[in-house]
Amino acid sequence: MREMISMIVVLTVLTAVSGGLLAAVKSGTEVQIENQILKFQKAPAIQDIFPEATNDPLAERFTIKTEDTELQIFPTLLSDGSKAIAFETKGGAFGGPIGLMVGINLSTDEIVDVRVTTHAETPGIGTRAKDDLSFVSQFSGLKIDTNFALKGDGGVIDAMSGATVTSKGVSVAAAQAKDIYQKLKPEIVKQMK
Template sequence: MGEMIKMVVVLTVLSIISGGGLSWLKDFTEPKIENQVMNLVKGPAIRAMLKEAENDPVEDRFKIKDGEEERTVFVGVFGGNADTVVLESEAAGFADKVGMVVAINMADETLRGMAVTTHKETPGLGANAKSDPSFAAQFVGKPAKAPIQVSKDGGSISALSGATITSRAVCVGVTKAIEKYKDLKPQLEEQIKAMGK
């Protein structure tokens, strides 16, 4: 019986040490991972999409509470006004989730751009959602009011050849970003005002 208690105590101590070590490792690496993702994945897409911005939208970012979730919002300054916000979004594609960033001009409530950041779509087909500039260009100037859809579904976005599912996923992701923008608009305006932009 004494051996059993000894074993339970040892296992408990080892579990506490392991759990604490893993928790520390997560806390230590999380900011580094976020920084790498920002610099190598999201940052280049956002900077390319807002290349005419007078600021660095990746540097001018803030976090905002969305219920239980915390969202990162990027801000673009054009003509001296911080009038563009970039929100992250995702939707189920053909192979897996398609991640994207969506820029919305708050002044005229139109899309300033969209860029796919992560995906596992088929090379040469769905993967073109990230690499084909003419696909992304279709979103620029669209009103941020109604759902965005491919032409097969009654919308104005021409689907990528052989990749309708991926094209629909991008449209769903953009629409989700628009809905999130509408929900968060008062908070976004407040936060941008507080930034002095």
């Protein structure tokens, strides 16, 4: 009985110490991880969406918090003087979540462009959503109230051949962006002034 109690005490101490160490490592690397995500995932996507931006969207980013989401907004001034924003949404795909950075012109409520930021899709098949811009370019210039579903589901987007699940994940992410934008546009405009 005494041996069992001492084993329980030792295991409890070991798990408490291990848990504390893991928590310390996580909190110590959170800022670095966020900076790496900004630098290597979000920044290239924003640069591709807004190549002629006259400001630094990363430096001017702000966060909008609602009851169910926390959204990082990247405000942009376009070369023609109009204002635009970019933010990231996620849709489920074959390999897991697929991140989509969506750029929207605030004056026209049109999508400027979209870029896939993160994915775990099959190389050569699902990865084409990020590598081959012919798929994501279908979103450019569409009004935000467009049905972003695949044509087979009643929408306007052509699926990539052999990567229907990935195509659907991108379409779902675009539809989420539409819902978020329509819900939060007044707050976004207010914060950009």
